[in-house]
Amino acid sequence: MKPNTYSIVPDTVEAEGTSETLDDFRKEFSIDQQAQIRLVKVAHMRYRHPDLEEITSFMEDFGMIVTKKSEDKVWFRGYSSDQYVYYAEKGERQFLGGTFEVESFADLEKAAKLSGATEIQELVEAPGGGHLVTVYDPLGFPVNLMYGQTPAEVPEPPTQPVVNFVAEKSRKRAFQRFQPGPAAVHKLGHFGMSVTDFPSQLKFYVTNFNIVPTDYLYVEHGGQKIRASVFARIDRGEDYVDHHTFFLSHGASNHVHHCSFEVQDYDAQQLGHQWLAKKGYKSVWGIGRHILGSQIFDYWWDTTGNMVEHYADGDVVNNKTPINYVAAGDESLAVWGPELPKIFLS
Numbered sequence: 001m002k003p004n005t006y007s008i009v010p011d012t013v014e015a016e017g018t019s020e021t022l023d024d025f026r027k028e029f030s031i032d033q034q035a036q037i038r039l040v041k042v043a044h045m046r047y048r049h050p051d052l053e054e055i056t057s058f059m060e061d062f063g064m065i066v067t068k069k070s071e072d073k074v075w076f077r078g079y080s081s082d083q084y085v086y087y088a089e090k091g092e093r094q095f096l097g098g099t100f101e102v103e104s105f106a107d108l109e110k111a112a113k114l115s116g117a118t119e120i121q122e123l124v125e126a127p128g129g130g131h132l133v134t135v136y137d138p139l140g141f142p143v144n145l146m147y148g149q150t151p152a153e154v155p156e157p158p159t160q161p162v163v164n165f166v167a168e169k170s171r172k173r174a175f176q177r178f179q180p181g182p183a184a185v186h187k188l189g190h191f192g193m194s195v196t197d198f199p200s201q202l203k204f205y206v207t208n209f210n211i212v213p214t215d216y217l218y219v220e221h222g223g224q225k226i227r228a229s230v231f232a233r234i235d236r237g238e239d240y241v242d243h244h245t246f247f248l249s250h251g252a253s254n255h256v257h258h259c260s261f262e263v264q265d266y267d268a269q270q271l272g273h274q275w276l277a278k279k280g281y282k283s284v285w286g287i288g289r290h291i292l293g294s295q296i297f298d299y300w301w302d303t304t305g306n307m308v309e310h311y312a313d314g315d316v317v318n319n320k321t322p323i324n325y326v327a328a329g330d331e332s333l334a335v336w337g338p339e340l341p342k343i344f345l346s
Contacts, residue, residue: 011317011320011321011322011324012320012321012322014324018324018325018326019322019323019324019325020322020323020325021322021323022212022235022319022323024323025206025212025213025323029203029206029207030207031206031207032207033210036207036208036209036210037102037107037110037111037145037208037209037210038102038103038104038107038209038210039100039101039102039103039145039209039210039211039234040100040101040102040103040234040236041100041101041234041241041245042098042099042100042101042188042189042190042191042234042245042246043082043085043099043100043101043146043149043188044082044084044085044086044087044098044099044188045085045086045087045097045098045099045188045191045259046087046089046095046096046097046098046099046142046144047086047087047088047089047094047095047096047304047306048088048089048090048091048092048093048094048095048096049088049089049090049091049093049303049304050090050091050092050093050304051303051304052072052073052074052088052089052090054303054304055074055088055302055303055304056069056074056088057303058281058302058303059074059076059086059088059302060182061182061275061276061279061281062182062183062185062261062272062276062300062302062308062310063078063182063183063184063185063261063263063272063310064076064077064078064085064086064185064261065077065078067083067084067127067152068084068125068126068127070125071090072089072090072091073087073088073089073090073125074087074088074089075087075126075127076088077127077152078184078185078186078187078188078261079154079155079157079158079184079185079186079187080152080154080186080187081151081152081153081154082151082152082187082188083126083127083128083149083150083151083152084126084127084128085185085187085188085261086188087099087126093304093305093306095141095142095255095256095306096142096144097134097141097142097143097144098143098144098188098191098246098259099132099144099145099146100143100144100145100146100209100234101146101147101149102145102146102147103147104147105131105147105148107145107147108120108131108132108133108145108147111133111135111145112133114135114208116135116136117133117134117135117136118133118134118135119133120132120133121133123146123149126149127152128149128150128151128152129148129149129150130146130147130148130149130150131146131147131148132144132145132146133145135208137201137204137205138197138200138201138204139193139195139196139197139200139201139254140254141193141254141256157184157186157264158184158264158268160264160265161176161178161265161267162174162176178267178271180271180274180275181271181272181275182272182275182276183263183264183268183269183271183272183273183275183298183310184263184264184268185261185262185263185310186261186262186263186264187261187262188259188260188261188262189242189245189260189261189262189311189314190242190244190245190246190247190259190260191246191247191256191257191258191259191260192246192247192248192249192256192257192258193247193248193249193254193255193256193257194249194250194251194252194253194254194255194256194257194346195248195249195250195251195254196250196251196252196253196254198227198228198229198248198249198250199227201248202227202230202248205232205246205248206232209234210234210235210236211232211233211234211235211245211246212232212233212235212323213230213231213232213323214231214232214233214243214244214292214293214317214321214323214324215230215231215243215244215292215323215324215325215326216229216230216231216323216324216325216326217229217230217231217249217326217327217328217332218325218326218327218328219327219328220327225325228249228250228328229247229248229249229250229328230247230248230249231243231244231247231292231293232244232245232246232247232248233245233246233317234246235319236318236319237318237319238318238319238320239318240316240317240318241316241317241318242293242314242315242316242317243292243293243294243295243314243315243316243317244292244293251345251346252346256306257307258299258306258307258308258309259306259307259308259309260295260297260308260309260310260311261308261309261310261311262310262311262312262314263310263311263312264312265312265313266296266312266313268312269287269296269298269310269311269312270287272298272310273286273287273298273310276300281300281301281303282300282301283298283299283300283301284299284300284301284307284341284343284344285297285299285337285338285340285341285344286298286299286309286310286337286338287337288334288335288336288337288338289334289335289336289337290333290334290335291332291333291334291335292326292332292333293314293315294313294314294315295311295312295313295314295315296311296312296313297309297310297311297334297337298310298311299344
């Protein structure tokens with residue numbers, strides 16, 4: 001019996017025979033890059049919750065820090081230069097959209113001209129200020145675009161473990177010790193939706209914004225590969241970005257699927273998992289390791305019923321990475337971890 005193995009597979013090898021180039025992709029969708037609204041990164045999530053005290057307790061146990069609070073609004077930050085990575089306001093449960101930072105104020109002006117877009121608003125109350133425009137995709141999901149926020153001072157991050165491997169022992173005459181607690185959130189990594197009209201949604205995002213696919217999941221139908229899901233990233237040219245910042249998946253209803261926040265490493269994630277479990281929160285799926293993106297994942301229900309994720313050790317890519325096609329199925333989602341719950345795909 002052979003032991004399990006580990007290898008690093010170059011993105012060009014992974015996609016051999018089942019890929020397309022960014023040029024092919026842009027031709028298919030007739031993309032005019034000059035007309036696109038230029039995104040820099042995903043910055044924060046926006047939700048409405050009926051009980052702000054309850055969601056605040058959860059988010060603190062999840063690993064976020066309250067940076068500002070009013071009677072009906074709370075802003076939560078992590079350990080990055082983002083002023084906040086999650087915004088909550090009081091009211092009936094509602095997804096208020098993910099928020100992308102854009103390159104310039106001109107991008108906000110361009111966005112404000114899209115059908116149904118809001119006017120440019122100044123973020124007077126929000127930490128770091130800035131301006132915001134909200135546009136709406138074909139299924140009515142809000143997409144927030146922000147510019148001009150003053151970066152926050154980066155707090156001192158939690159200490160990082162020093163790992164001893166078989167052939168490399170870096171930790172000498174020192175002992176590894178850990179203090180239980182929440183898994184400190186660093187930044188927002190990605191979010192995505194389950195949608196009933198996948199083609200229209202995909203076209204909207206990749207034509208209006210510099211969003212490009214990294215991986216498609218497909219199903220076979222009549223000898224054709226029908227796209228069922230996409231893991232997409234913000235195209236920043238040769239600069240390296242996360243494997244995916246945004247995803248869409250064909251589903252029976254239209255709803256936000258989850259949002260995901262990066263933590264430092266597996267130890268922090270495992271301790272955070274135990275912390276949430278001891279607090280009585282409900283796990284969705286994890287801990288495990290994804291195949292596409294390679295992240296170690298850990299999904300939870302928040303106190304309002306939204307799915308949120310911790311992740312660590314994700315892949316990074318750039319414009320040299322081909323667009324890959326992978327057959328859809330439970331086996332394409334994780335290489336190890338608990339059995340996939342049916343609710344995850346709903």
